[in-house]
Amino acid sequence: MFKIILNKSAIFIPKILSIVITDIHIGIEKEYGINIVANINKMVENILEIKNSTKAENLIILGDVKHEILKKEKYINYFFDKIENSFDKIIVCKGNHDALIEKHIKFKNIKIKGARGFVIKNIGFFHGHANPSISVKKCRKIFLGHFQPAIKIGEKIEKCFLISRKFVILPSFNPITGYFNVREVNLPSFMKKTKLKFKIYLLNGTLLEEDLYL
Template sequence: MGRPAVDPVPGAPAATLDLSDERALAVADYHAGIEVGLRYERGVELDSNADVRRRRLLRLLSRTDADRVVVLGDLVHRIAEPDGVEAEEVRDLLDALDQRGVPLTLATGNHDGGVADVFPDRIEMLPTEGARIGDVGLVHGHTWPGAEVLSASTLCMGHEHPSVRLTDEVGGSRVERAWLRGPLLREPFEDALGDEAAELAWQDPELVVFPAFNERSGGTWINVEGESFLAPFLPEALASGEAYLTDGTRLGPYREV
């Protein structure tokens, strides 16, 4: 048997991807410079974790021996052209990857509008509707995926930052980042694709929703009543998905956790 298309790294919000001729390390929602954003958005003062984030990613790269890094959207935090400490964090990450000869591919997210202008030759940018590499579709998830992405056998996305609230026997609770995985339903995409829907090479793909790499970015609590999803096609397109913790613990159907 060949390698799985998506293989989560145990204990980490990351996975390796089989992209035919390459093995990639994939993460979602890196949110470089988030501390500056939290200061202006919420008045929260936090020391920068830029070095910690970079070292975590580089350790995962060494651990997986991947040929490429794929970020499934929101490499940066501000919804504007990155500058200052945000741009510096991205530049330091790219410099570290260059030293290892590892390129970075970014599936453009809703926070990434200015990334291509600041780093025009250093990042491979995928369009907002995503792209297919080998038999894996890559998309951030804030817009409807294109027909090319939906023709893959596996679709990887970020954007949701899925999390679960777990309660113990004495009433204590904690929030954990989680994976969502399950069969993707075709029907929600037919209206969005319009004329392209008839030409869609549908393979009954598996959808894999990545947990956020940045632990400070919050998320969608998938098991809290009344919590709404961010992607325009969720939860309708993932009716029977299951949730997993980053340590591999299977929580069962995500609507019943």
């Protein structure tokens, strides 16, 4: 139904010819003393490499396109200007950092969806900070971001995907951020009705022997 794109913090869903990424956090580079445009160019390059290798037609971004709630509009449009002609559709599901983003994106073929998510061919998508819609909850498979999972391997902290029977939690697509301990993930209330078992996949595709129960 979907496949992990190795070493790219992305998913490809053949059924809908879509790349799925999350948590780009444009503007956070400033906090690390990193050039914003240079890092955007790196992310754009990765997106276009994935498109070329998968023949994807659409791009789905599961929220937090920007880092600061009301700033960095010029960098957001710089990012979309680099990729919008490469896809038939670009869909952005609003994250908790994306207030008013619909007022600042100037491209008509970029669709903004609310924080409660959306459904495409019985596949649900939402950011993860808000309670999803009933239609999203009913889907057999749901993709979300927000939690930016990572796990300690030896002395290193590595990003990872968390995958259960119903849910797929993606790591941050921005290479400089998103290293939050998977054991401290606080799932949305609707996901806590029963304890969920997640498989942990590193970005290189390695499946860890240890399951994670949340």
